[in-house]
Ligand SMILES: C[C@@]1(CC(=O)O)c2cc3[nH]c(cc4nc(cc5[nH]c(cc(n2)[C@H]1CCC(=O)O)[C@@](C)(CC(=O)O)[C@@H]5CCC(=O)O)C(CC(=O)O)=C4CCC(=O)O)c(CCC(=O)O)c3CC(=O)O
């Protein structure tokens with residue numbers, strides 16, 4: 001594990017003066033930070049990731065205790081509402097007049113459809129205040145919220161909401177005025193407990209969505225179930241060994257790493273209760289069982305052979321040792337197969353030529 005970078009210089013940093021909004025800054029124009037402490041001659045920094053000055057921190061924010069006000073009822077508000085429901089935010093209030101509110105927002109807020117009801121059931125409180133925000137009512141309307149999101153087609157009104165929120169130190173996102181956002185939304189793909197967010201930090205949201213779709217296509221269809229099953233395995237391990245001592249934590253993590261690295265995402269997606277208990281049986285002996293170790297009877301006993309094959313790492317790429325890899329894509333296998341085929345072709349041509 002890499003050591004965290006530390007700023008060992010205790011000197012106060014100089015005031016950099018007014019800072020332009022991150023979305024307006026070209027990373028190439030950001031001057032490199034002055035070295036704070038000379039690097040030790042023994043230190044090899046080549047494996048440390050270079051910093052990218054994006055101005056944002058991507059987090060999985062737990063909003064279950066937040067009261068959130070969403071102003072507007074158009075397409076952008078619909079997307080915000082969907083993400084707030086997924087986040088199971090405690091209290092969501094939508095402030096938008098009935099006319100002008102798009103069908104998706106209406107459906108999420110009011111439809112008796114099972115899916116709409118399920119979405120609403122995930123939050124403690126969801127309310128639709130069917131009125132337009134008036135400029136002189138901003139203070140009153142934002143009262144009692146922790147976060148405010150505006151999705152309005154009225155930039156001056158959005159700016160006024162932003163100013164009022166800042167005065168009260170409320171977190172705010174103003175969809176149409178990036179410099180007035182405490183945080184940006186991103187293009188998010190969700191598969192059960194898995195979320196992946198793509199952010200271009202205000203540079204190209206349409207391209208962010210394209211990148212997200214590309215990632216979606218690259219993921220196995222049951223990846224959400226795979227993550228769900230890893231969660232169940234980790235919970236099962238905690239039931240067997242819940243100790244908080246340093247050695248116990250280290251042993252738990254080391255075992256989980258070995259098990260996780262032996263199962264491909266597809267195999268994890270298939271891990272049922274029986275497989276999970278058999279994997280957990282390996283804990284006491286420090287044995288990290290792979291998919292074929294718990295499926296030896298599969299394919300009329302061929303699983304025995306496959307468990308050896310799996311243990312040797314032959315089925316995966318021997319170079320990358322990637323559980324999702326395939327020997328067929330391994331550069332070593334592809335290269336050596338190409339070499340053998342090339343040599344065989346050359347040899348048969350030479351043979352044919354000498355027999356002419
Ligand atoms: C800064 C940010 C603030 C924020 O919203 O938090 C912001 C701001 C603005 N977007 C504008 C326009 C468009 N936004 C989209 C789409 C998305 N925009 C999203 C996020 C963000 N948009 C944040 C930066 C995130 C990042 O950079 O990664 C996504 C990812 C997530 C979401 O909204 O949930 C979602 C895709 C979701 C998905 O499909 O997966 C499209 C494409 C389309 O509609 O098809 C267009 C039209 C094309 C275009 O303009 O590029 C305009 C008006 C510009 C103008 O007036 O010209 C502004 C205001 C401005 O830039 O001034």
Ligand SMILES: NC(=O)C1=CN([C@@H]2O[C@H](COP(=O)(O)OP(=O)(O)OC[C@H]3O[C@@H](n4cnc5c(N)ncnc54)[C@H](O)[C@@H]3O)[C@@H](O)[C@H]2O)C=CC1
Nearest residue numbers: 072073074075076077096100101132133151152153175176
């Ligand atoms: N993802 C993003 O961040 C994107 C941002 N935008 C920006 O976000 C803004 C909103 O986009 P859309 O939802 O597509 O616009 P839209 O025009 O579909 O929706 C605007 C909504 O605001 C409501 N509204 C207007 N005045 C109001 C008031 N005083 N109080 C309460 N509600 C009011 C309208 O009834 C309507 O439902 C646009 O101005 C655009 O600049 C646009 C596309 C994507």
